Amino acid sequence: MKALAIAATGMTAQQANLEVIANNIANLNTTGFKRARAEFTDLLYQVDRLQGVPARADTGIVPEGASFGLGVKLAAVRNVHMQGALATTGNTHDLAIQGGGWFEIEGPDGEVLYTRAGAFNLNAEGEVVTVQGMRVLPNIVVPENALDFTVNGSGQVFARIPGQDEPADLGQLNLVAFANDAGLAPLGDNLFRQTAASGDPVQGLPGIDGLGTIAQGYLESSNVDPVREITELISAQRGYEMNSKVITTADQMAATVSQNMR
Incomplete structure (x- = not known):
C-alpha cells in the first residue's frame, strides 16, 4: 500500500518545516536575521493511464489520465530578505542599512563575506570591526585621540579631532548588492558568502543605484514576525498529525485485508 510511503514523506516534510520555523523563532532577536521559508515540491507520479491518447482505434482521445502522486520532498530553504525594523541603540558604532545592500566583511582567511548586522565596534588599532573582530571593508581607522566619529547616510565617515576646526574625513563605507540575495550561503554569525546562485557583488555608494542608506x-532587527511563525507552527503540526492519521488508517486497512484472507 503506497499510502504508507506517501504519508511518510509528508511527515518528513513537515518535520523539516518545523525545524525551519524553530530556527526562525530562536532568532527572533538576532540582529539582521532574515527569516527562512521551507519550499516543497511533489515527487514523481505513477501513471496508470495516459491522457491525450486514443482510447481505442478510431475513437476519441482520452481527456483525463490516471496519475498517482508518490509524495512530497523538500526543494529549498529560502531566506526571505525583507527589511527588518530599525531599532535605536544610541551607540555611535552601530550602523543599520535602510533599504537594499550589504556590508563587506574581511573573513579570517581574507575571504570577503557579507552581513546586514551592523553591530560594529573599534579594535585596539581603531579599526571598525564586527562583534567577532572581523574588519569592515573598506578599512576605516579612527584616530586614538578622536572625540567622536560620524557616519552620514551616504557612508562618509568623519571624526572630530582636538585642535581641528573641521571634522577629519576618515573614508567612505560602501555597500554591495546581488542579483539574487536568496542565493547567498548563510555561514552563521550573521555572515553570508557569495555563490554562483547569488551572482557577483556590485559595489556602490549608499543611497545610489537602489542601495539603501x-x-x-541604529540596528536592523530580525524580520521574523512572531504571530506569523506561530501560525506556521500550528499549520505544520496539523499537517504532521494528518499524515500520521493517514499511516494509521492505511495500516488498519491493510490489517483488515490480511484478516479477511485468513
Missing part, C-alpha cells in the same frame, strides 16, 4: 546609532 546608512543609519548611525
Whole structure:
C-alpha cells in the first residue's frame, strides 16, 4: 500500500518545516536575521493511464489520465530578505542599512563575506570591526585621540579631532548588492558568502543605484514576525498529525485485508 510511503514523506516534510520555523523563532532577536521559508515540491507520479491518447482505434482521445502522486520532498530553504525594523541603540558604532545592500566583511582567511548586522565596534588599532573582530571593508581607522566619529547616510565617515576646526574625513563605507540575495550561503554569525546562485557583488555608494542608506546609532532587527511563525507552527503540526492519521488508517486497512484472507 503506497499510502504508507506517501504519508511518510509528508511527515518528513513537515518535520523539516518545523525545524525551519524553530530556527526562525530562536532568532527572533538576532540582529539582521532574515527569516527562512521551507519550499516543497511533489515527487514523481505513477501513471496508470495516459491522457491525450486514443482510447481505442478510431475513437476519441482520452481527456483525463490516471496519475498517482508518490509524495512530497523538500526543494529549498529560502531566506526571505525583507527589511527588518530599525531599532535605536544610541551607540555611535552601530550602523543599520535602510533599504537594499550589504556590508563587506574581511573573513579570517581574507575571504570577503557579507552581513546586514551592523553591530560594529573599534579594535585596539581603531579599526571598525564586527562583534567577532572581523574588519569592515573598506578599512576605516579612527584616530586614538578622536572625540567622536560620524557616519552620514551616504557612508562618509568623519571624526572630530582636538585642535581641528573641521571634522577629519576618515573614508567612505560602501555597500554591495546581488542579483539574487536568496542565493547567498548563510555561514552563521550573521555572515553570508557569495555563490554562483547569488551572482557577483556590485559595489556602490549608499543611497545610489537602489542601495539603501546608512543609519548611525541604529540596528536592523530580525524580520521574523512572531504571530506569523506561530501560525506556521500550528499549520505544520496539523499537517504532521494528518499524515500520521493517514499511516494509521492505511495500516488498519491493510490489517483488515490480511484478516479477511485468513
